[in-house]
Amino acid sequence: MIPKISHRHPQGTSSLAALFSLSDRPNSISFSGGYPDPALFPKNELETAFQKRIKLASADLFQYQSVLGNPDLRGKIMYYVKRLGVTAETDQIMLTQGGQEAIKLLASLFLDKHDGLAVEGPTYIGAVEAFNEYQPTYYEIPMQPDGMDLDLLEKQLQQQQIKLIYVIPNFQNPTGYCMSIEKRKRLAKLASAYDALVIEDDPYRELRYQGQSLPPVKAFDQTGNVVMVNSFSKILSPALRCGWLLADPKIIAPLATLRLSFDCQSSNVVLEAIDQYLNDNDFAAHIHQLRKTYRTKLQAMLTGLAENLPKNCTFSQPTGGFFVWVTLPAELDAQKLLKLSKGVTFLPGKDLFVVSHQANHLRLNFTGTTTQQIKQGCQELGQVIQQALQPAIG
């Protein structure tokens, strides 16, 4: 007999696995994943970047490299965060296999069983699954349109031992909400005052479709109590698996050691090719193109929802990111709705509330489909909600 798996891993399919499989449901329009539009991947430029860097570099390109990853690419990230108001050395930056690995490493480094962990309600399912293995005690802090409810967070910080606070300040996954500048300042102060560490996960920062960019929480951090996590997945390509984190040297040192036991380091050839791509191309112009395309898609979705959802449904009005958040009438269950739905898939919100498990919400992605599909998908969604709202005849 094969031995039993650890009790830390509950049996059955995870929400994340279910999400990935949902996105593959044939003949459905998928609003369920978090996929970028593949037409926006700079395929030719990346081809050139890989070829050129492999040609230019010595064979050591293919040798074991430092655990933190390519220094030139880290230098570019240092310069990027400087413009956001964050002063850091390149050795405070670690390149990771996507933002997901950064979250996993931080979870592994800090969390012991029953350690307090505050997350937004709702929050990103992938982060929850990374945390779950360490069996933390969750504190679900409700989301507001201007970010996490910090009055409630402060109450919890006063009453409980909270070690980590996980937030997505820009165009939050799943709500699309954006944290106000006042809350960013206050969150940095709270973390410092209560000896907690903020994990600031910011993969959608550059994908703002209107208004002004806000400084990261990290820009207000005086004490090293904020770690930035970011990724090239949404703005360049997810399959490159290149993310990064920026942390106080006191955190980077043990994290680098830990990383060696996870996977040693990132795929160096990928890091070097991204560095080459950034050398040779106008990345700002590329991002501008993403914004233009996704702005149109977001508008198509907001219009489609306004035209098709029953009046007793509400939805968020994001100004960036990948997602719109829909709140159904309280009596509806989004998971049941998904089973009814033939033509469109989405992510039910239940598992995104780690404590309250609210059933009447769903997340819609608008980047991975065409505007035509978005239009049709919103009609399908409107119809299936109408259908679910009709009292059973009989």
Next chain:
Amino acid sequence: MIPKISHRHPQGTSSLAALFSLSDRPNSISFSGGYPDPALFPKNELETAFQKRIKLASADLFQYQSVLGNPDLRGKIMYYVKRLGVTAETDQIMLTQGGQEAIKLLASLFLDKHDGLAVEGPTYIGAVEAFNEYQPTYYEIPMQPDGMDLDLLEKQLQQQQIKLIYVIPNFQNPTGYCMSIEKRKRLAKLASAYDALVIEDDPYRELRYQGQSLPPVKAFDQTGNVVMVNSFSKILSPALRCGWLLADPKIIAPLATLRLSFDCQSSNVVLEAIDQYLNDNDFAAHIHQLRKTYRTKLQAMLTGLAENLPKNCTFSQPTGGFFVWVTLPAELDAQKLLKLSKGVTFLPGKDLFVVSHQANHLRLNFTGTTTQQIKQGCQELGQVIQQALQPAIG
């Protein structure tokens, strides 16, 4: 204040981190790491493979892919293991970020605190560091020139609850020893009889410099109690970070779910480029070239050690792999020797014995240096041992 890191992670620098930094000591000949010879990386062929596959493939090459990794490459691995006597479906194979991640994922999936884990004494330090986070109870089973002492293992299996058995059957790291075919058969039977899972880590399999290749332990597994772990790191390039594991479907299913929370998947562009490289090149001829070069280096090291080590030192006589294992007179401590040594670095064996912490052994790598450096390094090593053996003048 920044919160404390988990008590699962002891403070200070890990052995693995120390090992990586040792390899960088300037003006020293490094026998300490496990680096391939960079002159053997097929740089031009890989350049072509990246360019060609990115050109040929659709933009979906850069999109999120399946968690198991590129199906064509998994198909090639399925075909490879078939020739070794292992029948498996491609969906039993997961591509990982090097073999290291495969070990880490298996550790995370199976190990709870105090679970029994049998390892070879000595064993691979990277595996130990991957296991340590889960605080297993170690059983150190002594190595013999024909592999792990299975009489002792069986006694432990009878008396203790042992969940995992970690072995490197071919050209073991660090000893260079090779497990006999009789022991391979018996190990598979023991695992099945005692409901334990063997992790068969086999990165040096193709690097045999004389004699006949032996079937893997997995070839004798009737019950799914053996997981194969392997890697392209030693035979193609470590910086690609491409490893794989092959396991029973009952293990692959929860492992795939777990992987999503670690880093979602490997860097797809790398997997596809490796697949393209294998399509377009004679990999057997490449391996033949590695064997030829490393055979010469191994011979240089064995000759250098025979000529320079004092007669009361012994060393292994590997027929493949990356390492030679030196046993010093019992009164010598290899860590102290390393501090004395100016001209050559090596890996002291103490941390490689997870229970007995024997101090009078050291591991030498012969692949990452030139034959000239090997010759000189063996002279340096002989001198520093002589120096340590001389009674202090007082």
